[in-house]
Amino acid sequence: MTLQAPEQTVPPRVVLLDIEGTTLPVSFVHNVLFPYARKHLTALLTERADDPAVVRAVAQIGELAPGVAPAEQLARWMDEDAKVEPLKTLQGLCWDVGYRQGELVADLYADVVPCLRTLHEAGIVLAVYSSGSEPAQRLIYGYTEQGDVTALFSAFFDLRVGGKKEAQSYRAILAETGWQAADVLFLSDVEAELDAAATAGLRVCQIARAQDATVPSQRHPVAPDIAQALARFGLSGNGQGVGERAASC
Numbered sequence: 001m002t003l004q005a006p007e008q009t010v011p012p013r014v015v016l017l018d019i020e021g022t023t024l025p026v027s028f029v030h031n032v033l034f035p036y037a038r039k040h041l042t043a044l045l046t047e048r049a050d051d052p053a054v055v056r057a058v059a060q061i062g063e064l065a066p067g068v069a070p071a072e073q074l075a076r077w078m079d080e081d082a083k084v085e086p087l088k089t090l091q092g093l094c095w096d097v098g099y100r101q102g103e104l105v106a107d108l109y110a111d112v113v114p115c116l117r118t119l120h121e122a123g124i125v126l127a128v129y130s131s132g133s134e135p136a137q138r139l140i141y142g143y144t145e146q147g148d149v150t151a152l153f154s155a156f157f158d159l160r161v162g163g164k165k166e167a168q169s170y171r172a173i174l175a176e177t178g179w180q181a182a183d184v185l186f187l188s189d190v191e192a193e194l195d196a197a198a199t200a201g202l203r204v205c206q207i208a209r210a211q212d213a214t215v216p217s218q219r220h221p222v223a224p225d226i227a228q229a230l231a232r233f234g235l236s237g238n239g240q241g242v243g244e245r246a247a248s249c
């Protein structure tokens, strides 16, 4: 008897998506979002010093980097692209202003919104897991070239469930949602994140975007875009599951 590969069995019921390098070009994050936040962070710390979110983030910075001025520590973290909660929170506050003022529009990969719409219409649960804060995630999907698509998602997970390279974070997501691990397909460009998700029992596929020059994984299924990843897992193009409608997403 030959065992089928996981991607050839029952299609996933949940698709959990990374953002940077998966649905949004890395270049947009690094060339547009990060510089925008860097430009406005210091002013935000003073202008909104009484904002409870700013107060909490500054307190967290003090715990993580005692004796260092918050603005200085934030600059260090930005230089390192550190995935730390207070930085992500404050960046999210900066971007909130930028999106609302029309200075920022999320330039999602072209296949993303059509695929997400098709999956949503087919009853597949969609969720986000990104190191960007939940508010920042909602801004990205709230201000896309195709308009506000946040309603397509059932849940948004960020570093509050833990780091994306830790299997425990994916277990926390399963515990919070009640999803069965084998029902969930996690899509990300980063192999270490796929390792962690697979360790927790999720199905995984790497999105290796040519534009981002992602190095293809040697350990996990790889697809060049969302549409082809979905096809690989029975969610499009084979006349079953989601059906032909997804073939063109």
Ligand SMILES: [Mg+2]
Pocket (backbone or CB within 6 Å): 018, 019, 020, 021, 022, 188, 189, 190
């Ligand atoms: Mg990524």
